[in-house]
Amino acid sequence: MQVQTHVDINSEWGIVAARQAGRKLAREIGFGSVDQARITTAISELARNIYLYANQGQIKIEEVADSNKRGMKIIASDEGPGIRDVRRVMEDGFTTSGGLGAGLPGVKRLMDEFDIDSELDSGTVITAVKWLR
Amino acid sequence: MRIPILKLHDYLLISVQVDLDDQTALQFQEDVLEKIHEEGSRGVVIDLTSVEMIDSFIAKVLGDVVDMSNLMGARVVLTGIQPAVAITLIDMGIALDEVPTALDLEQGLERLQLELEG
Ligand SMILES: Nc1ncnc2c1ncn2[C@@H]1O[C@H](COP(=O)(O)OP(=O)(O)OP(=O)(O)O)[C@@H](O)[C@H]1O
Ligand SMILES: [Mg+2]
Numbered sequence: 370m371q372v373q374t375h376v377d378i379n380s381e382w383g384i385v386a387a388r389q390a391g392r393k394l395a396r397e398i399g400f401g402s403v404d405q406a407r408i409t410t411a412i413s414e415l416a417r418n419i420y421l422y423a424n425q426g427q428i429k430i431e432e433v434a435d436s437n438k439r440g441m442k443i444i445a446s447d448e449g450p451g452i453r454d455v456r457r458v459m460e461d462g463f464t465t466s467g468g469l470g471a472g473l474p475g476v477k478r479l480m481d482e483f484d485i486d487s488e489l490d491s492g493t494v495i496t497a498v499k500w501l502r
Numbered sequence: 503m504r505i506p507i508l509k510l511h512d513y514l515l516i517s518v519q520v521d522l523d524d525q526t527a528l529q530f531q532e533d534v535l536e537k538i539h540e541e542g543s544r545g546v547v548i549d550l551t552s553v554e555m556i557d558s559f560i561a562k563v564l565g566d567v568v569d570m571s572n573l574m575g576a577r578v579v580l581t582g583i584q585p586a587v588a589i590t591l592i593d594m595g596i597a598l599d600e601v602p603t604a605l606d607l608e609q610g611l612e613r614l615q616l617e618l619e620g
Contacts, residue, residue: 381523381524381525382523384523384524385521385523388521388555389521392554392555402585402586403585403586403589403590405554405586406554406555406584406586406587406589406590407586407589407590407593409554409555410555410556410557410590410594413555413557413559414557414558417524417557417559461595468558468559468562469558469561469562469596471558471561471594471595471596472557472558474595475558475593475594475595475596478593478594478595479590479593479594
């Protein structure tokens with residue numbers, strides 16, 4: 370059975386709800402405690418970015434499988450302002466909000482696959498996958 | 503939600519037992535500074551044994567608490583960071599390398615005592 374859940378992000382509570390749902394699914398899929406922490410942290414970063422920069426959006430989490438491996442996918446989507454320079458936001462320390470600028474480059478390192486699809490004035494979809502080892 | 507802050511002689515002891523949402527984290531920052539001021543505390547131990555996740559926002563809040571407390575004249579030691587949390591922070595590129603740490607509350611207190619009493 371493939372599990373899929375989504376959490377609406379439109380307040381700070383959505384960030385907490387998304388990472389709790391993420392930890393629960395990661396545990397159910399069979400990830401160990403370190404990967405559970407990585408996945409939960411990645412979800413927290415993506416959810417906070419949605420809340421901060423797009424006001425609202427959605428985090429979808431699901432179990433994924435291909436022929437020889439299983440894992441978990443996070444899809445963070447919003448219809449916010451979009452990202453002008455995708456390369457720039459992937460630099461450690463780049464921030465437009467006085468943060469650490471650690472979020473997106475961090476998520477990329479925490480997860481196994483990472484992709485940003487963003488269009489100015491129409492929104493951003495970030496997809497990340499962690500495979501079970 | 504408020505995180506309880508205990509006073510022990512010149513020190514403050516705080517054990518974070520909840521999944522920190524942003525509001526609670528910021529309230530916590532303010533409460534620690536207020537309490538240092540009120541009590542004239544010289545040292546603070548923040549125990550993170552029960553914390554299962556530290557993201558960039560919470561890391562920034564913790565780092566800021568350390569810097570702000572230093573400005574006020576109090577030393578802060580973070581204790582009990584879980585292995586999974588330490589690994590995740592390093593993956594994220596957040597080293598918190600100027601922040602004093604110790605394995606547990608007891609060693610945190612010892613470290614404060616050493617630093618303060620020399
Ligand atoms: N969903 C989004 N929509 C629009 N812009 C975004 C989105 N997510 C990130 N950004 C932009 O990318 C920049 C970098 O994001 P990143 O998460 O790496 O750092 P940060 O949020 O600024 O700080 P930190 O995450 O360390 O607290 C942000 O400052 C913001 O300008
Ligand atoms: Mg961010």
